[in-house]
Amino acid sequence: MLEQALVVSCTASTSVTDYVPLKAKKTQNSPSTKVQRAQHISNEHMFTLVKWQRSHVEGAVDWILCPFPLDLRLDPLTGLQSLLLCGYLLSDGTDDARPRTRSGITSKIKLKFGHKRPDTTEVFHRMAFPRVRPSCRHLAAGLRLCGYATVSKASGPREKSSSDPVFQYVGRHRKPNHKVFVWGFSFTGALGLPSFVVPDSGSKKPRKYQLTPYRLETAAQISSAACGYGFTLISSSTKDASKLWAMGLNKDSQLGFQRTQDSRHKSYDYVLEPSPVALPLAEPLQTRVVQVACGRAHSLVLTDREGVFSMGNNAYGQCGRRIVEDEVYSGSHMIHRIRGFDSSVVQVACGQDHSLFLTETGKVFACGWGADGQTGLGHHAVSSSAVEVGGDLAGVQVQQVNTYGDCSLAVSTDGQLFGWGNSEYRQLSSVTEATQINSPRCLPLEGCGHVVQAACGGTQVAVLNEKGEVFVWGYGILGKGPNLSESSTPEKIPPSLFGRSEFNPSVAVTRIRCGLNHFAAVTDRGELFVWGKNVRGCLGIGSRDDQYFPWRVSRHRVNIFLANKESNVQSMDSEEEQSTLGFF
Numbered sequence: 001m002l003e004q005a006l007v008v009s010c011t012a013s014t015s016v017t018d019y020v021p022l023k024a025k026k027t028q029n030s031p032s033t034k035v036q037r038a039q040h041i042s043n044e045h046m047f048t049l050v051k052w053q054r055s056h057v058e059g060a061v062d063w064i065l066c067p068f069p070l071d072l073r074l075d076p077l078t079g080l081q082s083l084l085l086c087g088y089l090l091s092d093g094t095d096d097a098r099p100r101t102r103s104g105i106t107s108k109i110k111l112k113f114g115h116k117r118p119d120t121t122e123v124f125h126r127m128a129f130p131r132v133r134p135s136c137r138h139l140a141a142g143l144r145l146c147g148y149a150t151v152s153k154a155s156g157p158r159e160k161s162s163s164d165p166v167f168q169y170v171g172r173h174r175k176p177n178h179k180v181f182v183w184g185f186s187f188t189g190a191l192g193l194p195s196f197v198v199p200d201s202g203s204k205k206p207r208k209y210q211l212t213p214y215r216l217e218t219a220a221q222i223s224s225a226a227c228g229y230g231f232t233l234i235s236s237s238t239k240d241a242s243k244l245w246a247m248g249l250n251k252d253s254q255l256g257f258q259r260t261q262d263s264r265h266k267s268y269d270y271v272l273e274p275s276p277v278a279l280p281l282a283e284p285l286q287t288r289v290v291q292v293a294c295g296r297a298h299s300l301v302l303t304d305r306e307g308v309f310s311m312g313n314n315a316y317g318q319c320g321r322r323i324v325e326d327e328v329y330s331g332s333h334m335i336h337r338i339r340g341f342d343s344s345v346v347q348v349a350c351g352q353d354h355s356l357f358l359t360e361t362g363k364v365f366a367c368g369w370g371a372d373g374q375t376g377l378g379h380h381a382v383s384s385s386a387v388e389v390g391g392d393l394a395g396v397q398v399q400q401v402n403t404y405g406d407c408s409l410a411v412s413t414d415g416q417l418f419g420w421g422n423s424e425y426r427q428l429s430s431v432t433e434a435t436q437i438n439s440p441r442c443l444p445l446e447g448c449g450h451v452v453q454a455a456c457g458g459t460q461v462a463v464l465n466e467k468g469e470v471f472v473w474g475y476g477i478l479g480k481g482p483n484l485s486e487s488s489t490p491e492k493i494p495p496s497l498f499g500r501s502e503f504n505p506s507v508a509v510t511r512i513r514c515g516l517n518h519f520a521a522v523t524d525r526g527e528l529f530v531w532g533k534n535v536r537g538c539l540g541i542g543s544r545d546d547q548y549f550p551w552r553v554s555r556h557r558v559n560i561f562l563a564n565k566e567s568n569v570q571s572m573d574s575e576e577e578q579s580t581l582g583f584f
Contacts, residue, residue: 178221178222179215180215180216180217180218180222180234181213181214181215181216182210182213182214182216182232183210183211183212183213183214183537183538183540184209184210184227184536184537184538184540185208185209185230185536185537185538186207186208186209186210187206187208188230188231188248188249188270189231189247189248189249189270189271189272189273190227190230190231190232190247190248190249191210191214191216191232191247191248192216192232192247192248192272192273192274193210193214193216193272193273194272194273196210197272198272209536209537209544210537211537211540211541211542211543211544212540212541212542213540213553213554216274218234218245218274220236220238220240220242220243221236221237221238222234222235222236223235223236223237223289224237224289224290224291224292225292226292226293226294226299226350227294228248228249228254228294228295228296228297228298228299228350229249229294229295229296229297230248230249231246231247231248231249231250231254231255231271231294231299232246232247232248232294233245233246233255233277233292233294233299233301234246234274234292235289235291235292235301236289237288237289237290238288239285239286239287239288240285241284241285242276243279243288243289244276244277244279244289244292244301245274245275245276245277246258246271246274246275246277246299247271247272247273247274247275248270248271249269249270250267250268250269250270250271251269251297251329251330252297252298252312252313252329252330252332253267253311253312253329253330253331253332253333253334254294254297254298254299254311254312254313255271255275255277255299255311256277256278256311256335257331257332257333258271258275265331266331267330267331267332269330277311279301279303279309279335280309280335280337281303281306282306283305283306286305287303287304287305287306288303288304288305289301289302289303289304290302290303290304291347291348293348293349293350293355294350295312295318295350295351295352295353295354295355296313296352296353297312297313297329297353298310298311298312298313298314298318298319298350298353298355299311299312299350300348300350300355302345302346302347302348306337307337307338307339307341307344307345308320308337308338308345308348308357309335309336309337309338310335310336310338310355311332311334311335311336312329313329313353314327314329314336314384315327315353316353316354316368316369316382317367317368317369317382317383317384317385318350318353318354318355318367318368318369319336319338319355319367320336320338320340320355320367320384320385320386321334321336321338321384321385322384323382323384338357338367338386339386340365340385340386340387341357341359341365341386342359342361342363342388343359343360343361343363344359344360345357345358345359345360346358346359346360347400347401349401349402349403350403351368351369351374351403351404351405351406351408351421352369352404352405352406353368353369354366354367354368354369354370354374354375354403354406354408355367355368355386356401356403356408357386357401358398358399358400358401358410362396362397362398362399362413363388363389363393363398364376364388364389364393364398364401364410364440365386365387365388365389366383366386366387366389366408367383367384367385367386367387368382368383369382369406370382370383370438371406372406372407372421372422372436373420373421373422373436373437373438373439374403374406374407374408374420374421374422375387375389375408375438376389376390376391376393376408376420376421376438376439376440377389377390377438377439378390378391378438378439379438380436380438389420389440390439390440391418391420391439391440391441392418392439392440392441392442393410393418393440396412396416396418397412397413397414398410398411398412398413398418399411399412399413400453400454402454402455402456402514403421403456404455404456404457404458404514404515404516405422405456405457405458405459405516406421406422407419407420407421407422407423407427407428407456407461408420408421408456409454409455409456409461410440410454411451411452411453411454411463414450415449415450415451415452415465415466416442416443416451417442417443417445417448417451417454417463418440418441418442418443419431419437419440419441419443419456419461420437420438420439420440420441421436421437421438422435422436423435423436423437424459425459425460425474425475425476425486426473426474426475426486426487426488427456427459427460427461427473427474428441428443429488430443430444430445430488430489431443431444445463445471445490446489446490447490447492448463448465448471448490449465449466449467449469450465450466451463451464451465452464452465452466453511453512454512455512455513455514455519456474456514457474457476457514457515457516457517457518457519458516458517459474459475459476459517460472460473460474460475460476460478460514460517460519460532461473461474461514462512462514462519463490463512464509464510464511464512464521467508468495468507468508468509468510468523468524469492469493469495469508469509470492470493470498470509470512470521471490471491471492471493472487472490472491472493472519473487473488473489473490473491474486474487476517476532476533477517477518477531477532477533477546477547477548478491479493479497479519479531479532479548479549479550480493480494480548480549481548481549482548493550495507495508497529497549497550498521498523498527498529498550499523499525499527499552504525506524507523507524507525508523508524509521509522509523509524510522510523510524515532515538516535517532517533517535518530518531518532518533518534518535518538518539518547519531519532519550521550527552527554528552528553528554529550529551529552529553530547530550530551530553531547531548531549531550531551532546532547533546534546534547539551539553540553541553
């Protein structure tokens with residue numbers, strides 16, 4: 001015979017709602033016992049009412065009153081449900097049971113509720129709550145918990161008191177469950193998976209390409225990542241001493257000095273797994289890494305308190321320091337802090353051999369190789385120090401900069417696009433027929449609307465407007481099928497290719513990126529789409545075929561993502577599982 005019960009968490013100003021039946025749990029001692037822990041937070045006087053209703057005794061209703069927490073356990077002797085709680089056993093008057101407390105105190109309060117739910121305003125809250133256990137008669141009656149109910153707070157304003165209890169269910173320092181995924185070319189170690197390069201077992205073969213996202217185990221929560229030519233940087237925004245890791249090709253010390261096991265004076269040319277990079281920080285336990293960027297053979301690291309650091313090849317001044325003739329970069333300990341900005345730097349970007357910096361005042365600075373005008377400094381020479389970019393950017397508030405190959409872009413706060421550098425593939429043909437521009441020019445984009453983000457690769461350009469629409473131009477696989485391989489004017493990619501339909505009319509792209517010959521985009525639904533040349537499996541779509549239309553890579557929800565060069569790193573955040581490099 002099945003008994004019914006109701007656990008009610010309530011206060012003097014709450015009402016009972018949402019009765020939820022519990023599923024039976026089979027045990028060795030009892031065929032149908034149920035164990036449930038119920039808790040509720042309230043800023044009123046807190047207690048719990050447990051209702052035991054024995055269906056074979058008409059009108060017999062027992063109520064147990066207790067504060068939190070309520071702990072229900074299985075009695076190992078009788079196999080029946082026991083209550084280990086703080087509170088009083090209340091009777092409807094038909095049962096004169098006296099609870100036995102562990103401290104020897106006995107108490108009894110009679111409340112006649114009958115078959116009706118109690119008026120919670122009648123409940124006594126001026127009482128002590130000794131620890132009690134129900135009498136043996138209640139256990140012998142076979143009382144079992146069958147359901148619980150939640151409560152809703154009574155209407156009406158109430159001022160919060162400083163004496164109100166505070167309950168914390170999630171730890172203050174709990175971190176989200178981020179996961180890191182990688183794909184692309186693995187033989188340089190850029191994926192951080194040693195077993196792909198040197199298999200653990202002799203029967204296994206090295207894995208040259210990883211064509212789908214593969215989980216990379218990381219101890220820290222990764223917040224930024226970037227891929228260079230055969231190498232990768234990942235960072236965490238933590239204040240811990242270790243906050244930057246690197247893997248892959250290191251022949252120019254673009255990963256810093258990675259000491260070998262054999263000699264403290266030698267550095268690895270290839271780093272097969274994520275290895276920490278020691279930055280020369282004045283306050284290592286206070287400074288956070290905000291962003292990382294990678295070029296062909298140099299790296300930039302942006303911090304929140306100590307500016308920008310550079311490492312790697314500086315043959316053209318791309319690291320923002322003096323060029324040293326015949327400098328040997330392999331095994332170098334040099335990590336340089338770049339100075340000379342008018343205010344704090346908020347974003348960095350690496351081209352192949354040049355660097356861009358955006359300050360909090362909206363100004364753009366550049367250094368490095370300028371043969372194609374990619375530094376935007378009005379000449380085609382190299383620059384070994386960060387210099388402010390002028391031209392049409394003079395007096396303009398910039399919100400984003402982007403570069404990848406030898407073309408550079410900037411987006412202003414009022415939605416205009418500026419470009420300079422290489423235009424061999426008609427990236428800047430809206431303002432010039434020349435193949436190079438050495439000073440920023442405002443690019444008139446008809447029909448694109450208010451631009452919020454821009455990305456450029458080796459031969460192609462993409463912009464994103466405030467409506468979440470993507471426009472592309474340049475040369476290569478642009479995303480509108482095999483028949484469109486070149487355009488000097490922006491071509492809109494149909495929003496339906498990103499999931500917009502009459503059933504989902506609000507789907508919009510929120511972020512775009514360009515690799516050397518491919519694109520990537522993330523929608524507001526957290527879906528990642530890629531298209532372009534699939535060099536060495538950089539698209540992560542499970543094959544090495546080129547992709548002429550946007551193709552969805554992951555079903556997970558993307559939060560952060562970066563797509564660079566031939567080893568692709570994405571940062572992603574799933575609602576079911578949070579993932580990120582490759583970040584899924």
